[in-house]
Amino acid sequence: MFRSIKQWCIGALSTVFVVGAFDGLAQAPDGGALFKAKCSTCHAPHKDGTGPKLFHVRDKWTAGGAKEGSIYQWVANWSAAAAADPYAKQVSNSKPTAMNTFPDLAGKQKEIDAIFDWVDSQPDPNDPANAGAGGASADGSVSATGEVEEDSLSWVWILMGVVFVVIIMAVGGVRRQLRNATKENDGQSVNEELSFSQEFKAWAWKYKRYVGLGGLVITLSLIVSLFLSLYSIGVLEDYQPSQPIEFPHDIHAGKNQIDCKYCHNSVDNGKTAGIPSVNVCMNCHKQIAGNTPEQQEKIAKIYAAAGYDPATMSYSGKTKEIIWNKVHVLPDHVYFNHQQHVVAGQVDCKQCHGDMTKMNETAKVQPVAELNKVEGNVPLTKATLTMGWCIECHAEKEISSGSLDSKGSNYYNEIHNRLLKDRKLYNKFLADKKITVKELGGWECAKCHY
Incomplete structure (x- = not known):
């Protein structure tokens, strides 16, 4: 099979160049990739x-x-x-x-x-003609429910992999022929009946120490890669669901300087920040109907939800629910309390949500790289909303730059008085001239998990 090695190598390399040129020059838009990125x-x-x-x-x-x-x-x-x-x-x-x-x-x-x-x-999974196919397309990108799934390797990479395997086998054939020719010139016997697998087994046994070490390294690398890939499961940075009404935070919180707590009024005394009721919106928009057709259209949805007629300035009593899509979703076994962070911890909203005074787009899960650009934020490295992100913040975020009783809070004064009973421990906390969440038990499992 590999005796005409010159033709094999030329053909294989030509295929690689042709595929590369086609992929580089044609660059036809990938509808499936665009759909997953924009629409799915x-x-x-x-x-x-x-x-x-x-x-x-x-x-x-x-x-x-x-x-x-x-x-x-x-x-x-x-x-x-x-x-x-x-x-x-x-x-x-x-x-x-x-x-x-x-x-x-x-x-x-x-x-x-x-x-x-x-x-x-894409084939319709409900069509009897597609019953045996499970509703999948040729590249397996659609599930039986018609929802988009992750693509496998593209055909280009598969083809290139096959080509490289052929090249490796061809080079092995050349090496084998050269070795046999050398043996014949030296008067040694040549066994032409040995297959590649038999030759590989003989070679592997001859160098079993190195083969075993290489196999161990490859196995450990695969295991480590597998576990590292598990860290990406459930990471939803940049997740941005659509909303029934586009809300420009830069106009409300930025230009008009409306305090976040005016709309999210339960952030100081509740577990959740809360979604403002339509009545909160009407406090302002009863007088503000919008200056452009686009603004008027959005505000009209608020009027419809409140059952308000701007022409007569009266309420009909026929309200319509606004169905907002949740952006930040934590697992059921994770406990997070806004009051504890905002009031006791004095964490600014921008630490987790970014600088909303500059965001015109619909709210999304901000990537940690974007959060680190916000002035005043504690720089972190782990992906947003992951456990690593939380415990890293607890290790870096300081509760007080000095004695806890300087906070002027009964909550921290009580902790300060208790720590005074163990002066050695308290002095250890103050060695870096600050006290962090971690030092006050912020890394205990039961703090965040039920």
Whole structure:
């Protein structure tokens, strides 16, 4: 098989270059990757979720009388499309949650078409014709429920792996032929019947010490890699669900300097920060109806939820629930109390949520790299909302830069008085001129876990 080694090597290398050139020059938009990055949080090809199913959505818009190109504008900025197209306006009222905006897709019809083409290529799991296939596409990217799953290795990497295996085997064949030729020249006997596997076994046995050591290293590396990959399970940095009403924090908390606690009024005395009721919104928006059509449209949803008629300035009593999507979700076995952190610990909201006075986008789980850029934050290294992130903060965050009784709090004065009974321990705490959460028991398991 490997006697024409020159042709094998030339063919293999040519394949690699052709694949590389095709991948580098063609660069056709990957609809599946774009769908997972932009759409899969709320949409599925054949199943309604937070947003409607997207199978043949272009045909649906055309049949509904949408203006040409309206759907592409909708993907980039739904509110602009709703203002320009009656059909888009009708679609915007079909779901209680508002769609996210994707300004990076504005004017990029090719990328949007790639998403829709990929969606339209997915088989319907409810179709009897697809019963045996489990509703999966050719690359296994869709589950039986029509939800998107992680892709396996792309065909390019698989092809390159096969090519490299062929090259390695071809080089091994050359080496074998050269060795046999050398033996023949030296007058030694040559056994042409030995297979590659038999030769490998003989070689491995000859160098068993090195093969065993190499096998141990590879095995340990695989085990370590496996355990390290487990740390990524459940890590949701950058998670950003859509919301029924887009709330610009930079306008409310930044430009208008509304205190966070005005809306999240239970943060000082409760476990959760709380979601403001529509009545809290109406305290201001009863007088503020918005200056632009986009603002007026959003505020109109608040009026609808409150049952308020701005024309007559009266309440009808017919309210409508606003269904907000939760952003920060902790496991059931984890206890977190906002009051304990905000009041006792005096942790600023920006330590965990980022500088909301500068955020126009819908709230999301801020990556730790972004949180570290906020002035005044304790710099951390572990992923946001992970256990490592919490205990690292407890180790770094100081409760007091000095004696605890200087805090002027009865809670800390009591701890201070108790610590005075063990002067050696207290002096140990003050050795670095500060007292951290960890030193006061912040690393005890029962502090955070039931």
